[in-house]
Amino acid sequence: MMLSDHRVQNSQLRGRLMSAEAAAALIPSGANVGMSGFTGAGYPKAVPQALAARIERAADAGEPFRIGLWTGASTAPELDGALARVHGVQMRLPYQSDPTSRKQINAGEMEYTDIHLSHVAQYVWFGFLGKLDVAVIEVAGVLPDGRLIPSTSVGNNKTWLDQADKIILEVNSLQSLGLAGMHDIYYGTELPPRRVPIPLTRVSDRIGEPYLHCDLSKVIAVVETRQPDRNSVYAEPDANSRAIAAHLIEFFQQEIKLGRLTSDLLPLQSGVGNVANAVLAGLNEGPFEHLTAYTEVLQDGMLAMLQSGKLARASATALSLSPAAAELFEREIDFFSERIVLRPQEISNHPEVIRRLGLIAMNSMIEADIYGNVNSTHVMGSSIMNGIGGSGDFARNAYMSIFMTPSTAKGGAISCIVPMVSHVDHTEHDVQIIVTEQGLADLRGLSPKERARVVIERCAHPDYRPALLDYFERARQGGGGQHTPHLLDEALAWHSRYLREGRMLP
Known part of the structure; x- marks a missing residue:
């Protein structure tokens, strides 16, 4: 049975399966791109690398190509590192830990906005950061009704899916389907002055639902991947x-x-x-x-x-x-x-x-x-x-x-x-x-x-x-x-x- 029969169960989205290279070709220069990922977990692996290769080819042809890169927090070499190496990032937010990105930020070659992580989603909803053009989100699977099984991080994915004009999904079959049900995605936040208290009073409370939603009409590409997260290095305490x-x-x-x-x-x-x-x-x-x-x-x-x-x-x-x-x-x-x-x-x-x-x-x-x-x-x-x-x-x-x-x-x-x-x-x-x-x-x-x-x-x-x-x-x-x-x-x-x-x- 095809991999997609297991992980992409929505027939509408199966019709949008394509290569990472084809998906990356749909991201325009100058776009603000919201990508999944938080501390090396749940970030897209294939599309950023394909986009970096495209940016490098454009640079060789004398056609500058850069994007604004928004994430949950730090990601990994396949994302931050790949795009930084080809000088493909104009503006980075809200947090990074990549050595190449850090070097470019400190050399004045990449702009960087350092934001409290709790502020990022609401700033996007408020319109403070400008338009979000494309979201590139890793998920563990797609259910028949189009709901998305989140990966090993949630981060700002809910906001990226809601706010982006276009969406690219990376469906990573190396992420365990046992993750299904571990997430609690809360859709009850409102903009001022309509805000109400978040109904969470204990660590174990569940106030949302296990899956992410997205407007399927905004999904322009689905890319199948099978790559591990960048695991952190654990050192014995000194x-x-x-x-x-x-x-x-x-x-x-x-x-x-x-x-x-x-x-x-x-x-x-x-x-x-x-x-x-x-x-x-x-x-x-x-x-x-x-x-x-x-x-x-x-x-x-x-x-x-x-x-x-x-x-x-x-x-x-x-x-x-x-x-x-x-x-x-x-x-x-x-x-x-x-x-x-x-x-x-x-x-x-x-x-x-x-x-x-x-x-x-x-x-x-x-x-x-x-x-x-x-x-x-x-x-x-x-x-x-x-x-x-x-x-x-x-x-x-x-x-x-x-x-x-x-x-x-x-x-x-x-x-x-x-x-x-x-x-x-x-x-x-x-x-x-x-x-x-x-x-x-x-x-x-x-x-x-x-x-x-x-x-x-x-x-x-x-x-x-x-x-x-x-x-x-x-x-x-x-x-x-x-x-x-x-x-x-x-x-x-x-x-x-x-x-x-x-x-x-x-």
Whole structure:
């Protein structure tokens, strides 16, 4: 039996089956293209590569060809990498992690708009970002009535399908049909002033339906693929990550003793990366039971917690698994489908829901300053790393806002605790807890000067602690304002010295 008989069950769409090359030929230069994908999961694999080849041929013929590329978050080399290598992206949003894209953004060759992930869908509905011309969406299958079985991420797919003038579907037969039923696609959002509260009060609540809808008349191409997601790389936690995890677990235990948390904590949100996975591994071995998670990405650490029973339920918008974890997920998909809900990112990251559920938000950062301002996006103030992602959605609205990082980088040449951050993503007003391998600073209820002492004493590396204390004391005596003392001539001197000499300390 033909593959399409299994995965494309709608007769109308079977008539639009074509090659990736033919589908890519339907995307015009200058179009804004919304593609599926969130942290290397559920992104189209074939059409972007065919489009990149077409763009390269156009460039060779002296015919510039570029698009605006909108996604859920980061994708993979077959999408971001392929299009960036041929200089095919004029504008990228809302989040990326591709090294070629990053290089072009920082060289001024690609425009980049960094947006809170909860804002993207509503900005498109509001018309703030302009017209969405084409959507390219990976799905696991098409039902006879035309409903779509979502893939390993939901992201902004609902909005792309609703808002795009034209739609190209990639039907990936390597994605398990066991995904059917794991998703919860909510169609109840409205534009102001007709908005009503989102009826979600527990992590496990289902408020939508398992499938995506689209206007079949807008589907101009269906492409069959059989390619895996780009799995994330899982590294065993290092000593710094384990120390950060230990500080957090000790802190949670203290919060329980003080009556501010219970033994099942509150729903967890965890950013991506090895530090986050280390914290989850620590929680999996810790004394807490019957935990839940309401997050944007489900990583190896949460999968292990679900398997062990420490984590009862998890809600996310995407999977981001290592090859070993992806194999486990596929093998035990019936088990996991009863415990995981995948939602659109406008729901997974929605401020209203985050505030209502009372999340414990744990995110990584590049640097923090002594007053608690956090930079999570820029290196040395000017060069983008990846983007803010969903960290701002969670930090501003969580019950508890935690930021984590090792205290130094580049072999100790950089201090991740500085007098003043070189770029601000999360102001001191949204940051409650800072954790490094050195210790944990609880900033709740402290004045700026009190925050400075706690951050320096508990989070700074010993090699940098004396210089930070010296800066702080001289700033206090400098004759300027004493609410948040700074020496403006020196506040960014550490960053300037690193750019000149390759180290922050003299």
